[in-house]
Amino acid sequence: MKTVAADPKGVDSGPHFMDGDHALAEGALAAGCRFFAGYPITPSTEAAERFAERAPEVGALFIQMEDELASIAALIGAAWAGQKCMTVTCGPGFSLMVENLGLACMTETPMVIANVQRGGPSTGLPTLTAQQDMMQAKYGPHGDNMIIALCPDSPQECFDLTVEAFNLSEFYRVPVIILTDETVGHMHEKVVIPPADQINVVPRNNYSGPKEDCRPYKFDGKGGHPMVRAGDGYNFHVTGLTHNERGYPVMTAEQNNKVVTHLMEKINGNADEIIRLDEDQVDGADVVVVSYGITSRIAVKAIQDARKEGIKVGSLRLITIWPFCEKRIREISARVKAIVVPEINYGQMVLEVERNAGGRCKVISVNHCGGAVHDPQVILDAIRKASQ
Amino acid sequence: MSTQEIRFSGFGGQGIIRCALITGKALSLYDDKFATMTQAFGPEARGSACSAQLVVSDERVLYPYITHPGILMALSQEAYEKYYGELPKGGILIVEEELVKLRGEHPDLRLLRVPATRYAEELGNRLFTNLVALGFFTAVTGVVTADAMKKALPGLVPDRFLKINIKAFDKGYEHGLQMVSKNGEAAP
Known part of the structure; x- marks a missing residue:
C-alpha cells in the first residue's frame, strides 16, 4: 500500500485522556476523513459529537441525517465524489444500514463504519455492552460479500485501528467495519495521537488517464485499483446490478462469477496481508484463549491467574475479525488440548474457531448474553477445565 | 501501589x-x-445518585470496572447511603460535611469530612464544590499529586474559570493537609 504522511490539519497530536468514541472520531480525522453522515444512537453518539465539534476547524463536513439508511447512502455518494467518509452507529442502526452496506460492497465503495455494540437483539440494552454483531458485520447483506472488520480493545486502539481501517478501505475499496463495544466506547484512558508525519495514510487514488481507458472496476481479485471521481469528466456508471469494468449492467452468470469471485478474493486472497493478531505464549501452550475487544482484557486477567496455577495457557487476540484467521486456528488446533473462546454473545466467533479447528482439539465457548463483561473467574474455570 | 479503585x-x-x-x-x-x-x-x-469509577494501577488496567473500591468520595446523602457499604475495613470514606448525615462514626473506615460546598460558596459559587472536594481528596489520599491535578485542569474546566478552580482546589487541598496533620497521620 502506498502511503503518505497524514494531513496535520486533522491530527490533534499529543497525549489525551479520552474515551473510545472520541478516539474513533480523532482516528478518522487523522486518516483524512472529511465527510461524516450519521444518526445519533447510544453508545456511539459521542463519536458523532466529537466529529461535529472538530469538523469546522478541520474543514470537514458533518451531516446529521434523518436516519441510518440515509446516513450510509450519503457515504456512498460522498465516496464517489472523492471524500474519505465515515459513520458510527450500533446494532439497531447497523441493521438499517445493511441494505446499502451490500450496495457499497458491490460497488466497491470505500467507507468506514464503526459499530459500538450494545446488548441486543432489537433495541435491547441501549447503555450496556455486548459483542453480538460480529456475524452481522459479515453476513448482514444478502448475496456473497466480503468486508474487513477490526476490533479495538482500548481507546488507544480505537484511534490506531480507525486509521488502519481507512487505509484498508481505500486500498481494497471495501467497507471496513470497526466492531467495538459500549465498554471500550465509553471508557476513558490515555490516548497518544502521534505527530502527523508519523501517521501513514493511504491517499484516495483517483483515475486521471485518458477517457477511453477509464475503468472504475477491475475484476482481478486484487486491491489498489483507482476510483473514478464524479465531476472529473469521465463517463461511468455505479450500480448494484452485476456490471462490467465500466460499471454498466451485464446480467449474466459468467459476469456474476467474475464479479463475485473478485469481491471475495480481493479480501480472502490477501488475508495474510490484512490479518493482524496479538499473540502471547501460544507456542508450547496446552490451552489457547481466543478473544477480542474488551473481552480480551478480561481474558488476560484469567490467563495470568491460570499461569500462576501452572497451566500452560496462551492468548490469541483477534485484532482483525474478518477475514478470519483460518490458517492460524488450523495450526494451533493441531498442537493444543483445547481452545477457549469467551465472547459477549451467545457464541458467534466460536463457530469460526470450531470450523477451522475441525475436531483436532476441544473448543470451549464461554458465552455471555451482554449487558456486562465476563467475570474473569468464569474464564479461569473454563481454562482449568480445558487443561485437564 | 498495585491497583487502587x-x-x-x-x-x-x-x-x-x-x-x-x-x-x-x-x-x-x-x-x-x-x-x-x-x-x-x-x-x-439521569438525576439522583451519580457515580464515576476510576481504576488506577502501575500496570495496564485489564478489568475496567471497580470491584473492590478502596476509596469512596460521596458528596450527597443518597450517594453515601448507596455506596459506603462497598468499602472494605480500612477503606477511605470522604463525605461532604454539611450534605451528608452519617449513619454512625464508621470506626472501621478512615472517615474524612470536608465542607466543600461552604468553601465553594465562600469563593463565590457552589459550582466549585467538586474542585474543593478534589483538592481535599488529593491531600488525604496521596493517590495523585497536586501538581498533576492542576496540570490536568485546562481543557476540563472553562478557561475563564481556570484560576478560580485552582483556588478552590488549593482550598480543599490545604484543608486536607491540615486534617492529616491534626489527626497525626503521616502525610501521604
Missing part, C-alpha cells in the same frame, strides 16, 4: 464525572500511572 459519587450537577476525568487525566498523563475511567450511563445517570 476509586468511586466518585454525588448528585447530578455536582461535577462528579468531571472529578473522575480530572483525576484520571492527572494520573495517566502527568503521574505516569495507568488509569481507566468509567461512568454510569443508565437511567441512574
Whole structure:
C-alpha cells in the first residue's frame, strides 16, 4: 500500500485522556476523513459529537441525517465524489444500514463504519455492552460479500485501528467495519495521537488517464485499483446490478462469477496481508484463549491467574475479525488440548474457531448474553477445565 | 501501589464525572500511572445518585470496572447511603460535611469530612464544590499529586474559570493537609 504522511490539519497530536468514541472520531480525522453522515444512537453518539465539534476547524463536513439508511447512502455518494467518509452507529442502526452496506460492497465503495455494540437483539440494552454483531458485520447483506472488520480493545486502539481501517478501505475499496463495544466506547484512558508525519495514510487514488481507458472496476481479485471521481469528466456508471469494468449492467452468470469471485478474493486472497493478531505464549501452550475487544482484557486477567496455577495457557487476540484467521486456528488446533473462546454473545466467533479447528482439539465457548463483561473467574474455570 | 479503585459519587450537577476525568487525566498523563475511567450511563445517570469509577494501577488496567473500591468520595446523602457499604475495613470514606448525615462514626473506615460546598460558596459559587472536594481528596489520599491535578485542569474546566478552580482546589487541598496533620497521620 502506498502511503503518505497524514494531513496535520486533522491530527490533534499529543497525549489525551479520552474515551473510545472520541478516539474513533480523532482516528478518522487523522486518516483524512472529511465527510461524516450519521444518526445519533447510544453508545456511539459521542463519536458523532466529537466529529461535529472538530469538523469546522478541520474543514470537514458533518451531516446529521434523518436516519441510518440515509446516513450510509450519503457515504456512498460522498465516496464517489472523492471524500474519505465515515459513520458510527450500533446494532439497531447497523441493521438499517445493511441494505446499502451490500450496495457499497458491490460497488466497491470505500467507507468506514464503526459499530459500538450494545446488548441486543432489537433495541435491547441501549447503555450496556455486548459483542453480538460480529456475524452481522459479515453476513448482514444478502448475496456473497466480503468486508474487513477490526476490533479495538482500548481507546488507544480505537484511534490506531480507525486509521488502519481507512487505509484498508481505500486500498481494497471495501467497507471496513470497526466492531467495538459500549465498554471500550465509553471508557476513558490515555490516548497518544502521534505527530502527523508519523501517521501513514493511504491517499484516495483517483483515475486521471485518458477517457477511453477509464475503468472504475477491475475484476482481478486484487486491491489498489483507482476510483473514478464524479465531476472529473469521465463517463461511468455505479450500480448494484452485476456490471462490467465500466460499471454498466451485464446480467449474466459468467459476469456474476467474475464479479463475485473478485469481491471475495480481493479480501480472502490477501488475508495474510490484512490479518493482524496479538499473540502471547501460544507456542508450547496446552490451552489457547481466543478473544477480542474488551473481552480480551478480561481474558488476560484469567490467563495470568491460570499461569500462576501452572497451566500452560496462551492468548490469541483477534485484532482483525474478518477475514478470519483460518490458517492460524488450523495450526494451533493441531498442537493444543483445547481452545477457549469467551465472547459477549451467545457464541458467534466460536463457530469460526470450531470450523477451522475441525475436531483436532476441544473448543470451549464461554458465552455471555451482554449487558456486562465476563467475570474473569468464569474464564479461569473454563481454562482449568480445558487443561485437564 | 498495585491497583487502587476509586468511586466518585454525588448528585447530578455536582461535577462528579468531571472529578473522575480530572483525576484520571492527572494520573495517566502527568503521574505516569495507568488509569481507566468509567461512568454510569443508565437511567441512574439521569438525576439522583451519580457515580464515576476510576481504576488506577502501575500496570495496564485489564478489568475496567471497580470491584473492590478502596476509596469512596460521596458528596450527597443518597450517594453515601448507596455506596459506603462497598468499602472494605480500612477503606477511605470522604463525605461532604454539611450534605451528608452519617449513619454512625464508621470506626472501621478512615472517615474524612470536608465542607466543600461552604468553601465553594465562600469563593463565590457552589459550582466549585467538586474542585474543593478534589483538592481535599488529593491531600488525604496521596493517590495523585497536586501538581498533576492542576496540570490536568485546562481543557476540563472553562478557561475563564481556570484560576478560580485552582483556588478552590488549593482550598480543599490545604484543608486536607491540615486534617492529616491534626489527626497525626503521616502525610501521604
